Amino acid sequence: MRLRIVPENTKIDFFRAARITFGASIVAMVLSIAAFFALGLNFGIDFQGGTTIRTEAEQPVDVGAYREAIAPLGLGDVVITEVFDPSFGDDRNVASVRIQAQEGAESVTAETISAVQGALSEVDPSITFPSVESVGPKVSGELIQSAVYAVLGSLAAILFYIWLRFEWQFAIGAIAALVHDVVVTIGLFAVLQIKFDLAIIAALLTIVGYSINDTVVVFDRARENLRKYKTMPLRDLLNLSANETLSRTVMTSGTTLLALLALLVLGGDVIRGFVFAIFWGIIIGTYSSIYVAKNIVLMLGVKRDWDKKDPKAGTQFADIDA
């Protein structure tokens, strides 16, 4: 007996609730943008400059005591957060101390770091510092820039590729889904105030890659069905394509999520934010390829007269005003 997560021959009408799902997506995007501007992202030192010191001690972390110990050093904004992980025993208490970039210095000086370490050692003599990372404002500025380029560049490259391989309506639909995924993920990070650093950019691009993969599978089926059923209304045809690929979509998302779940629980705290972003992205990416990308294609409509020679043949540019 085989496990069937999705029953055979589903006939779900994905457009029935189109208003609600599409509306929800738009609301989510608007809220995300609002959260981004109102709450801001909790930028890590990669994008903001500054120093992060990871501490590990036998005694429980006393954030207040840590803060008091560091305060006399006059380093400006110091953020201390306790770090939890199921693999830590009682005698491993981890915290992360973040110091803002210091005026006039490219990276935080050795003196500052050893002053902080000295102050913390007085609070708890057993304390050790497994990692110290320091990024200057010059580099962090450039990192932001290259991160933005990376995201925009990959969107553009994908837009171009999908446009080559499919009709332009599909390319627009796919990109709309991707933008949706990226924006909503950024919004979630703004709301939850999870540290946003270079690794999260990598996660965003992975989401983009995964989501497009998902979208392409549905589109590929739609392309095939467009040739097969020449008269079926586009709405039914897109529904049929989504239903035919639904089993695969759920199966692939399921296996990927299972693998990521293991990493999320067991992979350690260092990459948890990163894995969380991808985990969330797989869910939102699967949703968007079913509910966003197809809706856009339906709205834009697709040219169906494949067999007739197009008088403006050859270029897809001509289709834009069609």
Added chain:
Amino acid sequence: MMHIPTWRRVMIWLVCLAGLVFAAPNLFYERVETANDARALIESGRSDAEIEAQAALWPEWLPSGLVNLGLDLRGGAHLLAEVQVEEVYAARMDGLWPELRDTLAAERDTLGFVTREEGDPSELRVRISNADQIDRALELARGLARPVTSLTGAGATDIDVRAQGAELVVTLSEAERLATDDRTVRQALEIVRRRIDEVGTREPTIQRQGEDRILIEVPGVGSAEEVKDIIGTTAQLTFQPVVSRTGDAEEAPGPNNEILPSLDEQGVYYILERAPVVTGEELVDAQPAFDQNGRPAVNFRFNPSGARAFGDYTAENIGSPFAIVLDQEVISAPVIQSHIPGGSGIITGNFTVEESTQLAVLLRAGALPAGLTFLEERTIGPELGADSIEAGKLAAMVGAGLVIALMIASYGIFGVFATVALTFNMVLIFAALSMLGATLTLPGIAGIVLTVGMAVDANVLVYERIREELKTARGPARAIDLGYEKALSAILDGNVTTLITAAILFMVGSGPVRGFAVTLGLGILTSVFTAIFVTRLLIVMWFERRRPKTIEV
């Protein structure tokens, strides 16, 4: 129909076999690493029984490439330094001054007195007393310009000279600046490499990044500070004649002199002639040593031309002091007791043994052409890295186990085939990483886990397609064939787009992120290979053997 030519079968198995062979060393990571290190030692000429024994831990005829572990997994220091290329401009201008002075002085009758004016250190400002002859001075100064020796600056000269009232202003030309910057960074890179090699840590990464930056990654050191101590010092050593000694930092040093602080004595300054007798560039060796009183010191030896200059100077100036200057600080200013002909000497100061050892290293490796500013520093402790590896391993195994269970539950025997393909996929990723000498980082492990999830995607696409085809096609063989055929375009389109993002990540990302891009990209390639070729071959072989009338996918 479901026919796969023998040569292709052989090729597929050969690729899988090669994957196994090249990935195998990673199973014995420490052993192979010890053996590799020992072999490197033997190659560099050192050898003893212990090293030979270590080298024999892993047979030589087996591949010995290992996956490099990134700093976040192994622990170590990561530094990004910017070379202060402008510093070299000032040195060039100082170097040009005597030449320009002599040229202009040769026509003193028309030009009058020639004096150097203070100003921006990257400019050379020269005043002549007969202001109306500035055109002639300009002409003479321009005569000193030399063509730029670089590909891009062809046809340009190295200096720009302009007149400002009675002053000549000499600057490096744009083309020369570019050429100089490039040379400076390359020299700095070389010096940094030599210094880190002198200290002898394993497999440091030292690469140029962009125009004027150097990326330094040293695995296994306790902190970035240690590395900075070695590479952050310019270590420009000069021997300069002493004019006088003073307690006033503001005292005017006089023309062509400079005032520098003493390294050890608070509030003591020396006025020195700016032009050095000899510089550290002429050193051929420096070793830590002890002076007659048993205090740590550094022994040094000059090359022949340095030895001659030093010998001549000491012979002529017996009884007067000269200063040993390191990075604009006077280490000591001994009085010359006698002629020193051999070209060797000793530097004494208030050193500790560590300091003298380090100074010797710095002098041997040579001075940096310009100072370094550190833009980024990261230290990751080895325990943190080890924890991450353990966590990553566990997560990857649990994740793979869950995926396999789901696949077999859903697709039965076909799920087993997918599992075999997934295993080969892992093997091939590790083989490729080892062969390319690529670096595995913590996000890289995440990339592998993600690949585990996504690798089955191609199989799922095919299997779902076969299921569909089974409803309509005539017979299972045809359904399998059609399943592969029709799923192919979706597999390719989906994976090409992911590959595009991996490529972009690789280009823009650095360090750990790049490691993620590498495993993700490789994972896509290997998963397409295993899904299209390996699983298919397995299915065909199974089918040929069993000849089932019906199949259930």
